[in-house]
Amino acid sequence: xxxxxxxxxxxxxxxxxxxxxxxxxxxxxxxxxxxxxxxxxxxxxxxxxxxxxxxxxxxxxxxxxxxxxxxxxxxxxxxxxxxxxxxxxxxxxxxxxxxxxxxxxxxxxxxxxxxxxxxxxxxxxxxxxxxxxxxxxxxxxxxxxxxxxxxxxxxxxxxxxxxxxxxxxxxxxxxxxxxxxxxxxxxxxxxxxxxxxxxxxxxxxxxxxxxxxxxxxxxxxxxxxxxxxxxxxx
Numbered sequence: 001x002x003x004x005x006x007x008x009x010x011x012x013x014x015x016x017x018x019x020x021x022x023x024x025x026x027x028x029x030x031x032x033x034x035x036x037x038x039x040x041x042x043x044x045x046x047x048x049x050x051x052x053x054x055x056x057x058x059x060x061x062x063x064x065x066x067x068x069x070x071x072x073x074x075x076x077x078x079x080x081x082x083x084x085x086x087x088x089x090x091x092x093x094x095x096x097x098x099x100x101x102x103x104x105x106x107x108x109x110x111x112x113x114x115x116x117x118x119x120x121x122x123x124x125x126x127x128x129x130x131x132x133x134x135x136x137x138x139x140x141x142x143x144x145x146x147x148x149x150x151x152x153x154x155x156x157x158x159x160x161x162x163x164x165x166x167x168x169x170x171x172x173x174x175x176x177x178x179x180x181x182x183x184x185x186x187x188x189x190x191x192x193x194x195x196x197x198x199x200x201x202x203x204x205x206x207x208x209x210x211x212x213x214x215x216x217x218x219x220x221x222x223x224x225x226x227x228x229x230x231x232x233x234x
Contacts, residue, residue: 046130164213171220
């Protein structure tokens with residue numbers, strides 16, 4: 001007999017996402033010597049930073065001072081744990097989309113499966129670059145790494161924003177709460193465009209809109225019940 005809540009097992013993976021997110025947030029530094037205007041979260045600023053000078057100031061390199069070892073260690077540890085976090089959220093999104101293909105019969109959601117893998121892989125590449133940059137802080141020879149970081153970061157965040165934009169097609173077919181969530185799912189894509197054009201405040205909103213969509217999707221896994229006449233295609 002098929003479960004009346006087809007996404008429920010995937011929702012349990014979502015709980016792991018939340019626990020890992022809370023763990024990482026407790027590890028990443030909350031107060032740093034410098035962030036560009038509009039940024040409030042150090043790790044978000046680090047992911048979107050573009051210049052050597054701003055990166056060094058982020059880690060306390062002012063007027064000949066060496067980088068703050070505690071900040072470097074916190075950032076590195078958080079980014080190492082993020083390898084696991086990326087795998088878990090990538091798996092969650094992949095399995096959610098795969099189940100959706102079966103529930104809806106629409107091949108469109110295969111695109112989300114692909115994007116989930118892309119986001120995970122480029123998050124790993126992003127983490128490698130972030131750790132590489134902290135190793136080169138003192139000599140300042142990492143502008144090329146920042147340029148690659150910019151590409152990896154935007155592919156990661158862009159893949160996630162595109163995923164939720166595509167998933168909005170499914171949520172729009174539900175009741176008014178689901179339809180409302182469908183419109184909210186457009187927010188990351190819109191904020192992503194603004195963040196690319198106007199980094200800072202919109203970068204923060206963009207990142208947090210993705211997090212909100214993950215939380216909403218996790219909750220959806222626990223509350224959605226398939227209609228009585230729905231047959232899940234294997």
